[in-house]
Amino acid sequence: MCAGVVLMALRMPFRYLEPTFFAGLLDDPVLWVRVRPWGRALLFDCGQLHHLAKRTLKSLAALFITHAHMDHFMGFDTLVRHVLVSPRVFDVFGPPGLAEKIEHKLSAYDWNLNERFWCTFRVHEVFSKHIQRWLFPGPQRFSRQPDGTADRVDSIVYSNQWVRVEAQQVDHHIPVLLYRITEQLTFGLDADRLTASGLSGGPWIKQLKRQFYKGLLGKEALTVRQAQGKRESFHVVTDTRRLYEAIRKNRVPSSIGYMTDLGYSGKNEATVADMLQGVTLLVGECAFLADHVEKARQSCHLCTQDMNLLLQKIRPAFYLPVHLSKSCGEVSQNLYQELRPPAGTKLIHLPERLLPRPLLPCEVRLGS
Numbered sequence: 001m002c003a004g005v006v007l008m009a010l011r012m013p014f015r016y017l018e019p020t021f022f023a024g025l026l027d028d029p030v031l032w033v034r035v036r037p038w039g040r041a042l043l044f045d046c047g048q049l050h051h052l053a054k055r056t057l058k059s060l061a062a063l064f065i066t067h068a069h070m071d072h073f074m075g076f077d078t079l080v081r082h083v084l085v086s087p088r089v090f091d092v093f094g095p096p097g098l099a100e101k102i103e104h105k106l107s108a109y110d111w112n113l114n115e116r117f118w119c120t121f122r123v124h125e126v127f128s129k130h131i132q133r134w135l136f137p138g139p140q141r142f143s144r145q146p147d148g149t150a151d152r153v154d155s156i157v158y159s160n161q162w163v164r165v166e167a168q169q170v171d172h173h174i175p176v177l178l179y180r181i182t183e184q185l186t187f188g189l190d191a192d193r194l195t196a197s198g199l200s201g202g203p204w205i206k207q208l209k210r211q212f213y214k215g216l217l218g219k220e221a222l223t224v225r226q227a228q229g230k231r232e233s234f235h236v237v238t239d240t241r242r243l244y245e246a247i248r249k250n251r252v253p254s255s256i257g258y259m260t261d262l263g264y265s266g267k268n269e270a271t272v273a274d275m276l277q278g279v280t281l282l283v284g285e286c287a288f289l290a291d292h293v294e295k296a297r298q299s300c301h302l303c304t305q306d307m308n309l310l311l312q313k314i315r316p317a318f319y320l321p322v323h324l325s326k327s328c329g330e331v332s333q334n335l336y337q338e339l340r341p342p343a344g345t346k347l348i349h350l351p352e353r354l355l356p357r358p359l360l361p362c363e364v365r366l367g368s
């Protein structure tokens with residue numbers, strides 16, 4: 001097992017997601033989110049990756065990069081090393097310009113020993129209005145090829161039957177992506193709403209469930225049963241999506257917000273509030289302590305007083321502060337005194353580092 005803070009141990013109400021933070025408070029960030037029924041994982045930023053086992057990295061399905069500053073992106077080479085001979089496509093999401101940076105990374109190596117079963121990277125550059133895709137096929141020595149463009153109709157950039165990932169840009173003097181990972185709701189009907197609508201059970205519920213899981217809601221008609229006393233009647237419903245919305249259980253899905261490397265501004269605050277409000281778990285940068293506010297402003301990062309204001313807007317159930325600047329390392333525990341989460345938000349503490357730091361010369365003892 002790799003070293004990491006397994007956040008599930010804190011009894012969070014996730015059905016499918018198992019988040020683990022594989023970095024200490026001062027380490028380069030790595031958020032690993034395993035999707036349990038799928039057996040595969042999503043990775044958010046790849047800073048300090050070298051301690052993750054090959055078998056762990058091979059279960060990756062998609063990588064989500066916030067931006068290409070070195071502390072968030074340098075682990076990409078480690079990832080390539082471990083998944084190289086997997087005959088699969090790995091999706092990589094990131095801000096505009098990421099494909100060119102990946103092209104430069106991959107072209108820094110000789111690939112003359114390539115094999116036809118090597119992996120392919122599919123890079124998705126997330127613009128505000130569209131997504132530009134590029135392929136880097138291993139069998140073709142990772143040479144970059146265009147793979148089309150898709151208009152964005154909403155903030156979702158990735159989804160399957162268990163999870164969806166949304167992304168929006170914020171400002172860090174360069175574009176940075178803010179991510180929200182949300183569990184997909186399971187099929188469920190509310191008995192009271194069903195009765196109020198005059199509908200009663202029958203084979204149509206099984207068919208509606210099939211439409212829900214196959215993505216066919218609103219695309220196929222359905223014959224439903226109504227019953228009043230001993231009289232029953234049957235009706236054809238064409239808009240089955242509307243039907244489901246009218247009788248489904250009202251549940252709020254659990255979610256994770258991943259927010260790092262952004263400055264404190266009105267525009268960033270509005271995007272953060274819009275995207276992350278009410279997440280179950282916020283994994284969020286707090287780069288500086290309050291007396292380093294000038295450094296935070298210069299480098300377009302957040303300090304504790306900024307984070308306290310944002311927490312009032314987001315109101316997560318759990319908050320894990322990450323990515324504290326090493327310049328605050330001497331007094332890192334002050335972070336937990338300066339942070340003032342709102343009532344209802346539990347603050348999670350991290351060790352400074354997950355891996356031991358090298359010994360200082362004064363700590364080395366010679367044997368006699």
Ligand SMILES: [Zn+2]
Pocket residue numbers: 067069172261
């Ligand atoms: Zn940065």
